[in-house]
Amino acid sequence: MDYELSEEQKEFREGFRAFCEKEIAPQAARIDREGAFSFESHKRLAEVGFLGLPFPEKYGGGGKPFLTCVLAWEELARACPSTFLSSGIGCLLPGMAINQFGTEDQKQKYLAGLIRGEKVAAWALTEPQTGSDVAAIKTEARREGASHVLNGTKALATNGPIADWVVVVAVTNPSSALPQRMSAFIAEKGIPGFSAGEPLDKLGARGSPTSDLILQNCAFGGSQLLGEEGKGFSVLEKIQPFGRLSSAAYCLGVGQACLEEAIRYAQKRQAFGRPIANFQEVSFKVADMQMFVDTGRLLLQRAAWMMDEGREADSDLSIAKLFLSEAATWCAANAVQIHGGHGFIKGVKVERLYRDAKLGELRDGTSEMQRRKIALNLLGEGFR
């Protein structure tokens, strides 16, 4: 086994880290405070090739393997979790759906604009009454001649308030079994009946706007169907792994940032005549953070490598995502602890990271759902 990244990967990571530290990290506190997505950062991320990293060169992408992508994802999340949530994960999932299931026309129209940073996209699966239980979605797509008419509400959509286009999953065949019941559609901003709710006032990742998306008698022509009718569940099965991979990278970036802040503060803060880093109670917390971050990074890179190799990575993705999301909240809680009361105050970086960290355990499959997936893969159908 070779644990060493190639020289090219190391150089790429260093270069992208320098960019994030110079241009992204200085915005992080402000966009959290103002609850404002940075279109400027989004545009710069397109210019440096970040938005297109995993996509084919034909559409302006970088054609990079996921092992390279996770290096950049970690760096962006380390610099600003909100920016990574919106410009990274939020655009990755709809972009991947178009890349894997779109027609050539759809790829030219939607994917190329996304990669150039001209458009922002969103992924709309969750509904007010259901998130984990995908089979319980209710948004209906009724066939009328050559069109589909969609009615329903999607909830908690990352980029909902700012998206130019959205991949929406809706029920087309309510009487069919799950694999044939749903279809995926592309909803463009401005089509009659399609609107975004008010931006939600969130605990963390506040620089990434989230909202409901409402579809009221919204007519979709054939060119807005993504993939075949009745194959929406296949779209989910193919796209959700990218959600787990990128969410795991979000958590790794947050955990790494917490570790660095904890070290910095522990070496600077004095108590009882010496730096608090000299107390074993503090230094062991830092050591444990390093252990969690390091282990999580290996799990993430293994899962990315398996995806690049075309290997079955279902459990590996869940293990990486579950471990890193719980590691990130642990690291954030202990980074605040090391900062004492000062870590509880707005404007102190670890306070923001503590709020941002929690999201990792919730989106792209909660921790409970990841454990269920791992258990199901170990124990088989009898587990259900």
Ligand SMILES: Cc1cc2nc3c(=O)[nH]c(=O)nc-3n(C[C@H](O)[C@H](O)[C@H](O)COP(=O)(O)OP(=O)(O)OC[C@H]3O[C@@H](n4cnc5c(N)ncnc54)[C@H](O)[C@@H]3O)c2cc1C
């Ligand atoms: C900031 C943010 C951004 C998001 N962005 C998007 C997005 O872009 N697109 C999108 O579609 N969704 C998005 N989501 C939604 C997210 O994916 C869901 O919140 C998540 O899937 C959980 O669904 P839920 O909130 O409905 O919780 P529920 O499914 O109602 O679960 C509630 C609790 O019950 C537990 N639970 C449920 N079923 C089981 C079970 N079988 N066994 C054990 N425990 C169970 C869960 O683990 C959880 O703890 C976002 C959420 C947030 C907070």
